[in-house]
Amino acid sequence: MSLPAESSDAELILAILERDDRRAFAALVARHQSRVRTALRRLTRGDVALADDLAQETFILAWRNLRKFRFEARFSTWLYRIAFNAWQSEARKKREVLLDLDDGALPPGPDGAVETPDLAARMDLERAFEILTDGERAAIAACYYADLSHEEAAQALGIPLGTVKTHVLRAKAKLKARLTEKELP
Amino acid sequence: MNDLESLLREDARAGLADDGFCARAVAALPARNPLPGAWLRPALIIGSAAIGSVAALLLAPAGASLVQGFSDLATLRALTPAAVTALGVGGALLASALVLVLDSD
Numbered sequence: 001m002s003l004p005a006e007s008s009d010a011e012l013i014l015a016i017l018e019r020d021d022r023r024a025f026a027a028l029v030a031r032h033q034s035r036v037r038t039a040l041r042r043l044t045r046g047d048v049a050l051a052d053d054l055a056q057e058t059f060i061l062a063w064r065n066l067r068k069f070r071f072e073a074r075f076s077t078w079l080y081r082i083a084f085n086a087w088q089s090e091a092r093k094k095r096e097v098l099l100d101l102d103d104g105a106l107p108p109g110p111d112g113a114v115e116t117p118d119l120a121a122r123m124d125l126e127r128a129f130e131i132l133t134d135g136e137r138a139a140i141a142a143c144y145y146a147d148l149s150h151e152e153a154a155q156a157l158g159i160p161l162g163t164v165k166t167h168v169l170r171a172k173a174k175l176k177a178r179l180t181e182k183e184l185p
Numbered sequence: 186m187n188d189l190e191s192l193l194r195e196d197a198r199a200g201l202a203d204d205g206f207c208a209r210a211v212a213a214l215p216a217r218n219p220l221p222g223a224w225l226r227p228a229l230i231i232g233s234a235a236i237g238s239v240a241a242l243l244l245a246p247a248g249a250s251l252v253q254g255f256s257d258l259a260t261l262r263a264l265t266p267a268a269v270t271a272l273g274v275g276g277a278l279l280a281s282a283l284v285l286v287l288d289s290d
Contacts, residue, residue: 026211033207034200052206059210122196144193176189 009075016066029059032076036083039145043087043137046126054090058083073152080146081156084138091134121179128178132171135159139167140175227285234281241273 007015007027015024036058040051061082069078129137142153143164150168154161242251254271262268 022211022214025214026207029207029210030203033203033210035197037201037206038197038199055206056210056213060213060215063214121192122199125192125196140193145197147197172189172193175193179189179192 010071013066013069013071013075016063025059025063028062028075032079033059035076035146036079039080039141040083040087042126042129042141042145043084045130045137050090054083054086057086061086073155076146077148077152077156080142080148083146084142084156087138124179125175128175131174131178133167135163136167136171136174139164140171143168230281230284234277237277238274241270241277 007024009028009031012024012028015021016028033055037051037055040054040058041048044051044054058079062079065082069075129140132140138157139153142148142156143150146153146156148156150161150164154164157164250267251271251274254265254267254269255275257263257265257268258271263272
């Protein structure tokens with residue numbers, strides 16, 4: 001049985017659960033791969049190979065555990081949680097990941113705007129991510145790249161809502177400062 | 186001029202080309218364990234068919250045999266006791282086979 005291209009995530013998941021339909025799962029992967037991989041690239045500080053390995057691991061874990069998905073949250077929230085946990089496990093192999101860490105005050109920086117978002121600006125942004133703490137990077141990746149609300153991000157990252165908001169504010173202040181610094185002659 | 190908010194949103198929206206990722210991810214999927222209790226449904230269907238067949242044989246008039254029944258059916262004598270027995274057994278097995286085929290689709 002073929003699935004229409006516009007099938008919702010829920011319809012695809014039901015097809016997988018009822019018929020072990022790998023084509024339906026392939027459609028889910030095709031739909032979510034870009035955001036999951038981009039979020040993981042930001043989390044891994046631009047390590048493309050590691051990010052893709054983690055993304056593949058994420059989808060395999062999703063396939064194995066799909067019966068545990070309860071349709072209470074968006075599938076993307078659930079998927080991002082798996083991706084985040086995969087990144088956290090990998091990072092823990094190398095060093096401790098501290099999402100709750102409060103590493104001090106907001107960095108000083110002018111309130112200026114950032115240049116047009118062309119390719120160069122996006123590359124600068126990617127590099128600027130390196131100055132963020134793990135928690136800040138995770139919060140930005142969740143809220144912007146995985147398109148989660150602050151509440152969903154808190155749920156996915158397993159940290160309090162207030163911490164997510166603080167991380168996002170701090171991260172944006174740091175990024176803005178770094179990007180504006182680059183613009184100066 | 187765009188602010189950081191726009192830059193982040195544009196970067197997130199830019200999207201990554203698949204580059205074979207989807208095919209690799211699907212090819213790496215392991216076989217999934219069958220649903221717990223997935224064996225129950227075919228077992229119930231086959232069990233019911235077997236019980237129905239045995240009941241048809243036991244309740245058939247004395248002397249009726251399946252071989253005789255199918256022989257009667259082959260010669261278009263469908264109303265003999267043996268033919269009715271054969272029809273009952275064959276029908277039960279055919280129905281269970283159909284249910285299993287439709288169920289596995």
